[in-house]
Amino acid sequence: MMQKKNRAFLKWAGGKYSLVEHINARLPQANKLIEPFVGAGSVFLNTSFKRYLLNDINPDLINLYNLLKAQPDAVIHDTQRFFTPEYNREAMYYDLREEFNQTSDPYYRAILFVYLNRHGYNGLCRYSLGGRFNVPFGRYKKPYFPAEEMIVFAEKAQRATFTCLPFEKVFSRARKGNVIYCDPPYAPISKTAAFTSYAAHSFGIDAQTRLARLAVRTSAKRHIPVLISNHDIPVIRELYQGADFTNLSVKRSISQKGATRKPVPEVLAYFAPRTSPVKPDLSVIAGNK
Template sequence: MKDKKNRAFLKWAGGKYKLIEDLKAKLPDGNKLIEPFVGAGSVFLNTQYPRYLLNDINPDLINLYNIVKKQADNYVRDSIELFTAVNNAEQRYYEIRQEFNQTNDLYERAVFFLYLNRHGYNGLCRYNNSGKFNVPFGRYKAPYYPEKEIHFFAEKSQQAIFTCTSFERVFAKARQGAIIYCDPPYAPISKTAMFNSYAKGGFTLDNQIKLADLAKRASETRNIPVLVSNHDTEFTRDIYQGADITKLQVSRFISQNGNKRLKVAELLALYSKK
């Protein structure tokens, strides 16, 4: 019988819920799991390390996690109030989105963030060049309020420290005995996608190369195993040379109406001293 998997309380593009078994099979034992790109936290929620260092470059995400860790009951009480039929309307969504973009109150932002995540299109998290959240309304019949998932996350997060910094700084914090799992923004599948995705900042190809180099050096010079997930392309195969590569086929939505799926080739690259 398979262990019951725990779902994240946020919807998240590229979340690792469906790959948990593959990831757990490759993750070594250690006294701490470090995630420089924690996202929705599916790996954190479905592994059993004594301690966790969980990082993301998105300050709204890390602020939300720290609030849930410290005051889950208050957070549930306040955020569930937004999950009503009245608020599940296009005009109301855009009003709340505007409130989120205008407030600097960290608790308010955390409450609005969950509403936007569950009511926005495809659970996307996207900001414009001015730093304003700009995901359109999702048009769902009755967005799910993840109360059980929030409480589970809060309980498990007592083992975790959440930070909001660069992946380079997170690597620098790692000590022997720790394991690092990296789920960076994926490298583009094609040269066309590469241009569209990387023309304006974001996680560049140079960032991909730097991450691969840090992973290799952490393993070779500091004896810290590193597991990286990414698209399986000529580019990623090249930059992960020397790692133990596992090939995966993962279902992805490929159309806006969400009913067309395509098997996409992904890989896991494990850097570990034999």
């Protein structure tokens, strides 16, 4: 286990910082960790695999990670300029949010993405159906600039490849000897709790079902272990039949009233690679697959 826990440099709904010990305990040894839903990267930052394939459907996030990996000093220096009282004003925030929505310059978008993440309400990442970032101003006294966390991320990113693909394509890149950890947008506890507009794509029950089937197939037929986290609710238990479950209780705000914030039951579902001998596929051996 790593001695010091590393925090992600972005604020992130559903971030896994508080659960990395539990996740680490369930991840088997492997030469590469693949994360189809990397988010802010807490699992990546607190594991010690030789290589990583880190994916997210949000192109702004992956663009930022690639630029931070390639030119950390410049990105950190240029982002820090936006963390002064002058920029922590409502009118300025909305001006910069509009600039972010108007520009297609990857470097400027990356810098503004960090600014909006730290100055926006609750560190949310939300887009309209038209793809416009629409999180309101956060009203923080002095937003924290995560220079140290960005340096740690950039150093570790040298071991990682970042992609922006649908999760199915990421699964297809996995090979024997790898392990896959999935932290998808969670199935809603209630109909009103659905929060799926994170990257202008929803992740409904169809997507949850496709992911579960892919996990079963990948572990059983391709002998690649898959670990998935999600809410511990009946529909998820049903979808993940046959997995080995670890129950977790997570303190997370699902209510705006602080007094009614209760621990939310979550589950880690581990799909072990099938170890029973499999008959060789003679067509593959003959080279006519």
